[in-house]
Every structure is written in structure tokens, then in C-alpha cells.
Amino acid sequence: MLKIENLHASVGDKAILKGINLEVKPGEVHAIMGPNGSGKSTLSYVLAGRDGYEVTDGSVTYNGEDLIEKDADERACDGIYLAFQYPVEIPGVSNSYFLRAAVNAQRKHRGEDELDAMGFLKLAREKAKLLELPDNLMHRPVNVGFSGGEKKRNEIFHMAVLEPQLCLLDETDSGLDIDALKTVANGVNSLRSPDRAMIVVTHYQRLLDYIVPDQVHVLSGGKIVKSGDKDLAKQLEAEGYGDLVAA
């Protein structure tokens, strides 16, 4: 589904990603771990197509197509979803309005009929229940006045409604207490399926107790310095990043 080869990327003059190789197949969950500043968010942004994040070398192929030339909205319509580490507040625009506009933009792209208000609300309510999202969050301005946990849950709620193929979760666990973490993990797990892949970026092993990955990669200094199965995460938890980062 996703093939990253020798990916180099920079922001402005600063080289951040320095040769990443990664292959993700349908149905797989990959965890990317690493210390702060190692380039985890940058990798998510590059994959999601943020302006200003320039690929200087290497390639990214998604479903057999070159991803790099596409704009962020086109990638979204092709099924790539990024749950933000820091979700953005948008005053004056209700969460439900925004999400419906997104759903319909994607449906239109796929040549499907747009959902009307009733159809959308039905879908949204179903998914909101899954994430135990308070009803009023749908109607409040996007992320405005949401608690940290509500913002993260809202990101997964959007994901559940949009039903992407490739999910990128950037530190979705940070700032969550244990109950909220379980709710979010349940939501994410319910979206696991044989034709959907996930890349779960996290600083801590904790999340991976609930979202069990197929592979774990350690990112340091813009490179993947080690890969392994889920036990690698446990090992990192016990031993820290010390040796790997120094390497």
C-alpha cells in the first residue's frame, strides 16, 4: 500500500528526514517511536502533503502511484488521513459542518452522491457513540474550548467518519488519561481491517499495549535506526532510547 524509499525531506533549509525506508501493507499496523525532535511529526506531514515540507530525495509510492506530487486534499480523497498531534481550532465553524464538508468533498472525488444533512447526522451519531463523544462536541466550533482529550477523540471521530485507507496517528495518546486512552484505542481498533493500514506515531510504549502493532520502528535523527516486532517497544520502555539514539 505504502512504500517509502530513501526519503529525504527538509523544511526551509533544514534537512530533517535523512533516508527513510518503510513498507506498509494492507491490514498492518506500524508503530513509529523515537525521542522528541527525531522527525516523527515531519514524516507524518510529508506523507499527508503539508506545504513547505519538501522532499529532496527518495520516493513515496501509495497504491502504486507517486504520492509526492499530490496536494494534501487529493491525498485525503485518495484515503490518507492524519490525526494531528495538535488539532487546530476553527472558531465560527461547527464541527459537524466541517466534517460534512470533508465527507462530501471526498465522496464527490470518488464520484458518489453527497450526503444530505439527515444522512450525515445519522452516520456521525453512530461513530460518535463508538468514541463516547459528547453530543455537543459535534455542534461546537471545531476544537474551540475542547479539552486536550476531547481534541484527540475528535480526531479519531473524524477518522471513523471518513473511513480512510491509510491512517497516520501523530501522538494521539499524548495528554490522555488512562480511561480516555482506552476509549481512543478502542475506537482505533474498531477501525482495523484487512484493507486498512495504520502508522501510529508515539513517544511512549503505553499506547501500544492497547493498539498492538505488527512492526515497531525507532526513528532517530531523521532515520529509522531499528525495526522489530511489538517486543521492541517493551524493550525500549525498559531500556530507554539511550543506545539507539547515540548510535
Add this chain to the structure above:
Amino acid sequence: MNAIAENTLPHQAWLETWRERVVHPDAPTWLTELREFGWGRFEMFGFPNQRAEHWKYTRVSALETSVFAPADLSIDIATAQAQVEQLGLAAEDRIVLVNGVVRDELSQLPSVKGYVGSFADLLRNDPDRVRAFLGAIKRNHHVENPDRNNLRGEPFAALNSACAIDGAAVVLDPNAALEAPLHIVHMYTDAGSMPRNLFLLGQSAEAKVVEWQISLSDEPVFANAITEIGLGENAQLKHERVQNFNNQSWFIETVCTDIHKHARYFGNEYALGSKLARVDTLVDLKAPGSETHLNGMYLPFGTQHIDCHTRIRHQAADCISRQLYKGVADKRGRGVFNGRVEVARDAQRTDSEMQNRNILLSKFAEIDAKPELEIYADDVSCAHGSTIGQLDQTAMFYLRSRGLAKEQAEAILTWAFAAEVVETTDHDIVRSYLLDALAQRLPGGDKIRSLDSDLEAGE
């Protein structure tokens, strides 16, 4: 002297018609003196020119060659009534003025301890109550030593003092409260009008007032308004102003507010219309614990010019001021925000914040932003920020990463930008009026507005 040279300018001719109108044989001497003082000052100042610092970006010299004699007061009541209904105010408490004069047949006055109604009636029946407060021209305004290069709205305030014959008056006794919001609807047919409002709230009195400034026709209007506000100890006024003149009209307004101990003034200003609008919002925090929150939105589109000036003076300790002003300009629209905060030596523990944000939707649009701080106390917290520019790029990415095309994401963020100020209103009628205006003007706004109400209806 300059004043004599300017007597020969053509504007004198139409101004003379104003002078004739206000002569009133029964007027109390002090009022006649105030009018004469206004005339004298106006003749000395003339209309401000761009050498004056506060008129650098706003050119009003065309007023000198325009003719705005006093508007006719025999107007078509049915048209005015229809406008009241269209605004959704037919069932609301209201003072309706046409061409600056209160029309009882269109108004619905609340009963309250105090006085709500025509300023002219108040002046006739209880002149002494009013006298002490008619100071807009006299206070702060370079009266002793007029400096033509440092003028704000003084020339217009002087002209209004000389010419005003009516306006809306709201005088609340101590502890009195308006139970429902009071709408003050200023409508104009054509020509010139100079309304004068007076709001005086006694100790612990409370009111919500919404002022509308609206054209009743496509004719050009020159409206020069003053509102003087005095808030007694612990009083609270929430004052919202919606301005939507047609694009031929001139609107000049000065709002002066004095806030006493622990009193609170909330001022929201929404500037949508006019060919040229200039508003000076002047707030004096005169005693400890007083507080003001100002929100503003200005949308100069087409060839409109909209100038918002504010000045907040912290004159006592422990006062709070907040300002959020946002501008969106499109086509060749021109906006000005000049926000000034002055903190006197004794105003320790002042807590002040001023935010000004602007977006330009076209490369021909322009907004000039000038926040100013003048601080003489040492123990203060004063923050200010001003931006002019593009939409927030992180937010753009957020929206596009969910599948929204660039134009749609831009439309939503522009909407969100303006709507932030709209959401601070206390009134559904105002909110819905403003969102309709945004829907008409902002790119893609009509779609955002209709889908949003769609979803609300779907509940």
C-alpha cells in the same frame, strides 16, 4: 487666521442651513452657548485633513464640496416600518429614529425607572439632568489649545454639538435594569443627519442596547453621530452597534464612555456598510475596578473605506481592558484600525490586551493597522498584537488534509476569521443579520451559511 480663509469654502453654504434650523428662541442659555461653542470650534478646525495624524489614512476633504443640508423630516412611515419588520425588530423594545429624529409611531418604549426615549424630549423636560453630560466636545478635545494636527473626531463632535436636535436617550435610575434588550434603530433617507445619543446608567443599573445604522434608500447620506455614555458605580452596559449604510453614504461617529468604580462597558462594533465610515470609540476607565471589552469587525469591500479608531484611557488602578478588532478587505476596500491604550501614572495593576487581526482577500485591498501604547505606570500588564496577512497556514493544512480543496478551505477559514467576532454577540437577531451579511460577501459564504443552518435544522 486659518478659520477665516476657510469661511470661503463651499461647505459653508450647506452648513448655514443647519445653523438656521437649530435656532430655538426658548432654548436655555447654556444650550445656546454650547451650540455657539461648537460652531466656533468647528469653524476653527474645519474638516480634518491628512496632515492630522489620526486622519492620515482617511480623507474627508470631499465633504467640503458636498452638499448635505438637513434631511427632510416628513418621511414615508410605511417604508420605515417595513424596514423595522425586515430587521426582525417588530416585537422588540425599540427607539426608532429617521434622519436623526425619534419617531414615536415606530417605537416601542420599555417602562423603566428612569427615562427611555427621545433626547429632544429629555432636553425639553429635564434640561438640568442632561446639562452636565453634554461634554463630548469640551472634554479631552484640545479645547484650550487646539492642535489641528492632533485631532480625532473633534471637528465632527463640534459640528454635532452645534447642530444636533434629537437622538436616543437612555437614563436609568440606580439599580434599574432594562429587562429586554433595547434596539435603537437609526434609519436615513438622504441628505444630512446629526443624531446625538445619551446613555446614563446610575449605580448598579444594567442595560443591553443594540444600535442599528441603516440606509432607507440608495441616496447618499451624511450622518454625524455622537453617543455619550456615563456608567455609575457597578453599572453594566452591553452596547452593540451594527452599521450597514449604502455604499454612497458617509458615516462619522464618536462614542465617549466614562466608566466609574467597578462598572463595566462591553462595546461591540460591526462595520459593514458606507462609502466612508470613521468611528472613534473612546473609553475612559475613571475609577478602580472598572472594565471594558471592545470587539470590532470591519469589512471594507468594493471601494469602501472603513476606519475604526479606539482609545482606552486607564486613569485609575486595577482596571481591565480587552480589545479584539478584526478586518477583512476585498477588491479595492480600505480599512484602518488605530487602537490606543493610555495608562496613567496612578493606574497601577492595569490589565490590558489589544488584538488586531486583518486579512486581505485581494491584492488591491489595503488595511493600515496601528496599535499604540502609552504607559506611565510601572506595575502593568499590557499586551498587544497586530497582524495583516494571509490565512493561517497550519489551519489551511488541517482543512485540506481532510479533503477540502484549497478554495473551499480558504472560504471556511475566512468565514471562521470573521465569525469569531460575530460569535461574541449577545443577540440572535444580530448574529443572524451579520452571518447573512458574511454569507453575501465572503467567497463561498452563502454555501457555508446555508449548510450550517441545514445542519441545525437537521437536529
